[in-house]
Amino acid sequence: MKLISLLLATLLLAGCYKEKPRPTIPPVPASLPEAPAGFDTLTNGFTDQKTMDAALTQFIEDAGDELGPYFNARSCVDCHSNPIIGGNSQVVEHRIAPDDKDDGIAQATLVHDQAVPGFNQQVAPRDAINALRSSLNLMGDGFVEAVPDEELEAIASVNGGQFIHVQILESPGVTKIGRFGWKDQQATLLSFAGDADFNEKGVENRLVLAQLPQKSNGIEDQQAGSTVGCSDPNCEDIDFYAAFMRSLKAPPRGLITDEVKYGESVFDSIGCNSCHVDTLYTKGLKPRDVQFHPYSDYLLHNIGTGDKIAQGPAPANKLRTKPLWGLRVQSRFLHDNNAFNITDAIKKHRHEANDSEFAYERLTKKDKQALLTFLNSL
Secondary structure, three states, X not given: OXXXXXXXXXXXXXXXXXXXXXXXXXXXXXXXXXXXEOOOOOOOOOOOHHHHHHHHHHHOOOOHHHOOOEXXXXXXXXXXXXXXXXXXXXXXXXXXXXXXXXXXXXXXXXXXXXXXXXXXXXXXXXXXXXXXXXXXXXXXXXXXXXXXXXXXXXXXXHHXXXXXXXXXXXXOOOEEEOOEOOOOOEOOHHHHHHHHXXXXXXXXXXXXXXXXXXXXXXXXXXXXXXXXXOXXXXXXXXXXXXXXXXXXXXXXXXXXXXHHHHHHHHHHHOOHHHOOOOOEEOOOOOOOOOXXXXXXXXXXXXXXXXXXXXXXXXXXXXXXXXXXXXXXXXOOEOOOOOEOOHHHHHHOOOHHHHHHHHHHHOOOHXXXXXXXXXXXXX
16 A cells, blocks of 8 residues: 555656646626725725715724623624724634534534623533634625626536525525625625624624523614615614625735736646636626626635534535635634635645645745735735
């Protein structure tokens, strides 16, 4: 067996390894303008600036008396602040799952980091499967929301990614391909806001209410009669959160030099662009559709970094492809922040990404440096 393994290794190193052909991602329709980009809180055009500013005020507001009793943060901005309000952070959430079907633990249960006075902090059961998930960047998500399902289905058909249909919380009985959260567990930003408001802050809203034995704290800040930030006369905070997220610009690119361009050609040549798709486009967006560059397919893949926790129809061994836009302002990587530099993150890619990681290891020193220069331009 050792001799066979040695011969195989020798053949691979000698250049006998044949890479699989890389799929061609469906092209972007011609003549689409670029989506607005910038590290600022100026509106991308989804709303006017006055409306976005009103939504921003709610986004950073403390939850107040409706908080908890168990929670991870008091405000949205506690987890979304890098490099601007609405970005990512190094804050992680703690989820658990049963290691045995008889454990009585629900899949993807949150173990909250904090509790209001009078309540003890939650503790994970001794025999639970534990996982950490980092806070995601929200910039550009308004454009992601407007990507048609058929575009994601077309990408999945050529790169093998998995898409899942999830319930739209604000439209009972209606489903859409999930694209938000590490498990693609939400399909719209309003659903995402409702889920996060309750699960991260313990705050009820019309989409997610407390279930017994948890007592109701009431719905946070119903904005009766508000006309700024939401067109509904009975807006809740989640409407403002969704409006703010939809109004955020996409993360901007850094300086694009000749080395950056060459580094992207290396990125493409080893197949990274199969899942980290550079360009997507919207359909039906008003006032006009745009193209944008997230470097993600927003599909589920098994690259060996899965957190072993299933969530809804999303399998335990798969996670959403991390969008690489804004990478240059991040200091920790992967879903659990467990890679402290880009090279380590690349080397942790396995399974579906085996070929690309193996091709990376065979790159020259020059090409590896060019690849890093490209990634640090995102």
